[in-house]
Structures are given as C-alpha cells and as structure tokens.
Amino acid sequence: MQVTETLNEGLKRGYAITVTAAELDEKVNEKLAEAQPEVELKGFRKGKVPMALLRKQFGQRMLGEVMQEAVDGAMNKHFEDSGDRPAMQPEVKMTNEDWKEGDDVNVEMSYEALPEIPEVDLSVISVEKMVVKAEDEAVEEALQNLADTAKDFEAREEGAASEDGDQVVIDFVGKVDGEAFEGGSAEDYPLALGSNSFIPGFEEQLVGVKAGEEKDVTVTFPEDYQADHLAGKEAVFSCTIKEVKAPKAAEIDDELAKKFGAEDLEGLKAQIRERLEAEYAGAARAVMKRATLDKLDELVSFDLPPSLVEAEAQQIAHQLWHEDNPDVHDHNHGEIEATEEHTKLAERRVRLGLLLAELGQKAEVEVTDAEMTQAIMAQARQYPGQERQFFEFIQQNAQMQQQLRAPIFEDKVIDHVFDQATVTEKEVSKDDLQKAVEELDEE
Known part of the structure; x- marks a missing residue:
C-alpha cells in the first residue's frame, strides 16, 4: 500500500492512496480462511468447503469489503502517523473508475487539516466582574409584582360597567357561518380583560359591558391559527355577561x-x-x-x-x-x-x-x-x-x-x-x- 502526498498548501492536504491487487487478494484469502470453519454448503460438511469454491461463491462480496477496509485503514494510519486532524469529513474518490478484478485500487483523499493552536498564557488575561446587590427598592418592586400575580377579583357595584383589567364571568357560544364549532363554547368562564388570552379583538369588545347583558363579539381567527378549519375565518361569539369583577391587589403580608x-x-x-x-x-x-x-x-x-x-x-x-x-x-x-x-x-x-x-x-x-x-x-x-x-x-x-x-x-x-x-x-x-x-x- 502506498500513500503519496499530492497537495500541501496552507491547511489543504491531498494524498494518492494505492492498494495493490496482491494486497487485496491476500486480504480476501485471509477473510475466507477465517470464515471457512463456519461455512456449510450443500454436498460438504461444515468447515470442509474447498477454498476455491469459497472464493467462487463469496470472493466478489469479500473483495468489496476488503477494498473499503483497506482504504479506511490507510486513511486511519495516515492520520495516526501525520498527527493531522481533518476539519471536516475528508473527500475520498476512486480515480480508476474502470477498475476490474485484478487491478490495483487508486484513491484520492483531500481534506483541510485543523491548524496547530498556539500556547496561550491565560494568566495574562485580566477581566472585571460586575457585582450588583439587590437594593430594597428592587425587592419591593418584585414583591409588588408577586402581589399582582396573586390578585383576586371582587364584584363591582350592581350596574357598573367593566373596565380594562377587570374580570368578566361569561357564557359564550361561538359560530362560524351560523354553525357552532367544537371548542367554541363555555359556561362561567372567568376572562381577564387585557390578558390577551383570547383571539385578538375579543377582549376589547367586552370593555364597558354590565352584568346581565348579552353581547355579540365578532372576531377573525388569525391566518396561522392552529385549527386549520378556523384559520382566517370570521366568527361571532354570543356572550352572556354574568358577573363583572374589579381586580383587588393581594396584601403584602405573611399570608x-x-x-x-x-x-x-x-x-x-x-x-x-x-x-x-x-x-x-x-x-x-x-x-x-x-x-x-x-x-x-x-x-x-x-x-x-x-x-x-x-x-x-x-x-x-x-x-x-x-x-x-x-x-x-x-x-x-x-x-x-x-x-x-x-x-x-x-x-x-x-x-x-x-x-x-x-x-x-x-x-x-x-x-x-x-x-x-x-x-x-x-x-x-x-x-x-x-x-x-x-x-x-x-x-x-x-x-x-x-x-x-x-x-x-x-x-x-x-x-x-x-x-x-x-x-x-x-x-x-x-x-x-x-x-x-x-x-x-x-x-
């Protein structure tokens, strides 16, 4: 087996690999001899099949395996001997495309080698670490945010209209082209106005409603809505407002x-x-x-x-x-x-x-x-x-x-x-x- 350098420019490398026909033949015989004790063919006892018959029966398949193993072995040995580490998978191609049994195998391998990395004295590096203490003001702000997330809602006075940030408790039925659709109805649903948890445009239309009122909300589902049969469709939701509640911040205390x-x-x-x-x-x-x-x-x-x-x-x-x-x-x-x-x-x-x-x-x-x-x-x-x-x-x-x-x-x-x-x-x-x-x- 011969490995000859054909390119050495910067990090680019090229090599011609030749595996002789004699080497291939020897490797095929070794594989057949290794397999012979386990082979059974009609008319022969296990392990007694003649080598000539084995070669005729399995030689072609063995030859393909040997060619691949020989090239892979040559590449691995080259990288072990040279110390090169390819930056990406090497490009390998057979140059004698008209190859037939009995010919040498000629292969070209090219790759870019990883460079030698210079030694770095890390002790010469100086960096600044920014340290920030949590001030009382920031803690109080975070506390208030927690209180907001834990807020409750209490009923507004009778006849009071809903405001942005309120919670309205509603029954609703949604219809597209006059037909109710699956998942478009609910009862006693608590909806926080301004939460953007419903279809765009829905919550805004419920600002100003009062308990006991009924209101039709017309919206258009987004084009990229997850339910394909509703995407881009106009829908009308018939809503019954059962309660209007104002937000009540939680007390910042032990509870x-x-x-x-x-x-x-x-x-x-x-x-x-x-x-x-x-x-x-x-x-x-x-x-x-x-x-x-x-x-x-x-x-x-x-x-x-x-x-x-x-x-x-x-x-x-x-x-x-x-x-x-x-x-x-x-x-x-x-x-x-x-x-x-x-x-x-x-x-x-x-x-x-x-x-x-x-x-x-x-x-x-x-x-x-x-x-x-x-x-x-x-x-x-x-x-x-x-x-x-x-x-x-x-x-x-x-x-x-x-x-x-x-x-x-x-x-x-x-x-x-x-x-x-x-x-x-x-x-x-x-x-x-x-x-x-x-x-x-x-x-």
Missing part, C-alpha cells in the same frame, strides 16, 4: 409569603433578594465571558480551515435572514449569500471555537452524564406531556446530543479560563449592568 412557599414576609424578601442577585450574577457572567473571549481573540492568530469558515458564515447569514423574516418558518427560500461581515464574524467564531476546544482538551474538561441529563431535562420541559418521548429522541440522536453538549463544554472551559485569569470584582448599579448587557446585544 402572601406563605402562598409562595416562604414562612413569613421577611423570608419571602430574602428569597427574592437571593433570586435577583442570582439573575444579576448570570448577566454579569455573560458580560465577563464576552470580555474574556475578546481578549482571547486578541491573543491568538492562526490559519483557519476555509471550509469551516464558509460553513459558519452561511449558518450566520441564514440565521440572521430568518430573524429579519420571522414569517418564514421553513427553508423554501432562495439562496442566502454570506456577506463580508458574516465571514468576519464566522472567522472569530471558528478561531475561538478551535481555541476553546484545545484549551478544554489540555485541561481535560469533560461534560458529565449528570450534566447532560440535566440539560436534556431542561429542554424536555418545553414539551409538557412529551418529556419521555423527547428524552428518548435525544438518546437516539447523536447530533442533538452534541448540540446540547457543546454549550456546556464551552462554559466549563470559560470557567477554567476564569480560574487562570485575574478577575477583579467591581460593585456597580443595576442600570450599569443592564447597559452592559444591552451593549452585548448590539455587537
């Missing part, structure tokens, strides 16, 4: 605290303060992570595999196009060209991705089974009632597993960088942190 699992009001305030500061810490980490990635990007420079950059640029362009065209949910659109700006961002992502992978490997960073399970469960919660099916889907899908593993790995590598870097804490206001987070989105 409210108990509703949210705390022993008393002071305990609830402590929980809120802890939650707020955890949110601030998460936002501050995102700011510190971006600053750290910026510094890493400045510290390293190496050749990038063009295929990885191109693929990443295309993905960025495609994602941004869909963000600008949110009504398009499929991929039935024209080709999206990556711009110079997309390519520049792709180069940064590929460079940092390769660097973080190298840093993680050297630091022996691993994603544990427990961390993967936690990530899968977090995703599964987005599909209530189908968690088990989602879990099984992930277990059987290697690509989805990698998509979940990658951000966990990256965050663990970033934590490793933080451990090596100089991190200085700086106490700032909530507004300063918010401004820093908004600047991340603008970049």
Whole structure:
C-alpha cells in the first residue's frame, strides 16, 4: 500500500492512496480462511468447503469489503502517523473508475487539516466582574409584582360597567357561518380583560359591558391559527355577561409569603433578594465571558480551515435572514449569500471555537452524564406531556446530543479560563449592568 502526498498548501492536504491487487487478494484469502470453519454448503460438511469454491461463491462480496477496509485503514494510519486532524469529513474518490478484478485500487483523499493552536498564557488575561446587590427598592418592586400575580377579583357595584383589567364571568357560544364549532363554547368562564388570552379583538369588545347583558363579539381567527378549519375565518361569539369583577391587589403580608412557599414576609424578601442577585450574577457572567473571549481573540492568530469558515458564515447569514423574516418558518427560500461581515464574524467564531476546544482538551474538561441529563431535562420541559418521548429522541440522536453538549463544554472551559485569569470584582448599579448587557446585544 502506498500513500503519496499530492497537495500541501496552507491547511489543504491531498494524498494518492494505492492498494495493490496482491494486497487485496491476500486480504480476501485471509477473510475466507477465517470464515471457512463456519461455512456449510450443500454436498460438504461444515468447515470442509474447498477454498476455491469459497472464493467462487463469496470472493466478489469479500473483495468489496476488503477494498473499503483497506482504504479506511490507510486513511486511519495516515492520520495516526501525520498527527493531522481533518476539519471536516475528508473527500475520498476512486480515480480508476474502470477498475476490474485484478487491478490495483487508486484513491484520492483531500481534506483541510485543523491548524496547530498556539500556547496561550491565560494568566495574562485580566477581566472585571460586575457585582450588583439587590437594593430594597428592587425587592419591593418584585414583591409588588408577586402581589399582582396573586390578585383576586371582587364584584363591582350592581350596574357598573367593566373596565380594562377587570374580570368578566361569561357564557359564550361561538359560530362560524351560523354553525357552532367544537371548542367554541363555555359556561362561567372567568376572562381577564387585557390578558390577551383570547383571539385578538375579543377582549376589547367586552370593555364597558354590565352584568346581565348579552353581547355579540365578532372576531377573525388569525391566518396561522392552529385549527386549520378556523384559520382566517370570521366568527361571532354570543356572550352572556354574568358577573363583572374589579381586580383587588393581594396584601403584602405573611399570608402572601406563605402562598409562595416562604414562612413569613421577611423570608419571602430574602428569597427574592437571593433570586435577583442570582439573575444579576448570570448577566454579569455573560458580560465577563464576552470580555474574556475578546481578549482571547486578541491573543491568538492562526490559519483557519476555509471550509469551516464558509460553513459558519452561511449558518450566520441564514440565521440572521430568518430573524429579519420571522414569517418564514421553513427553508423554501432562495439562496442566502454570506456577506463580508458574516465571514468576519464566522472567522472569530471558528478561531475561538478551535481555541476553546484545545484549551478544554489540555485541561481535560469533560461534560458529565449528570450534566447532560440535566440539560436534556431542561429542554424536555418545553414539551409538557412529551418529556419521555423527547428524552428518548435525544438518546437516539447523536447530533442533538452534541448540540446540547457543546454549550456546556464551552462554559466549563470559560470557567477554567476564569480560574487562570485575574478577575477583579467591581460593585456597580443595576442600570450599569443592564447597559452592559444591552451593549452585548448590539455587537
């Protein structure tokens, strides 16, 4: 077997692989000899079939397997000997297309090698960690929001008209083209006006109604409504208003605290303060992570595999196009060209991705089974009632597993960088942190 270099430009590599006919023949004979003891053919006892007959019966099939194994073996040995790591799946093609039994096999292999990643002294990195304390005002605001969510409703005076924010208790029957439809009727339904829980335009028409009144509400179902037979259709809902209730804010006291699992009001305030500061810490980490990635990007420079950059640029362009065209949910659109700006961002992502992978490997960073399970469960919660099916889907899908593993790995590598870097804490206001987070989105 011969492997000859045909291309070596930058990260691009090319090799010609030749597997001789004699090597193939020898491998076929080895496989047949290995299988002979277990082969049974009519007229022969098990294990006594002559080699010549075995070759005639199974030789062609064995030859195909041997050719594939020989080429794969040559490729694997090449990567072991050279130390090259292909950026993407190598392109392999047979050059003697008119090959027949008895000929050598000639194959061309080409790929882009991953670059050598330079050593980085992480101790030279200095980053600032923003620290925000939860002020009493923020805690009180969060308390008030909790009280709003726990609000009750009490009946308005007799004859009072409903206002936006009120709750109306109604019976209703919905009809399309004069015919009632399934799921379009209810009795004693408590509807909070302004909650936007009904079809657009429904709740607004019930502002100003009084208990005991009847009112027809005319609305048009959205074009993308989940029930196809109703999408885009005009419907009339005959409503009977049974009660009109005004919102009543919950008292901020120990009883409210108990509703949210705390022993008393002071305990609830402590929980809120802890939650707020955890949110601030998460936002501050995102700011510190971006600053750290910026510094890493400045510290390293190496050749990038063009295929990885191109693929990443295309993905960025495609994602941004869909963000600008949110009504398009499929991929039935024209080709999206990556711009110079997309390519520049792709180069940064590929460079940092390769660097973080190298840093993680050297630091022996691993994603544990427990961390993967936690990530899968977090995703599964987005599909209530189908968690088990989602879990099984992930277990059987290697690509989805990698998509979940990658951000966990990256965050663990970033934590490793933080451990090596100089991190200085700086106490700032909530507004300063918010401004820093908004600047991340603008970049």
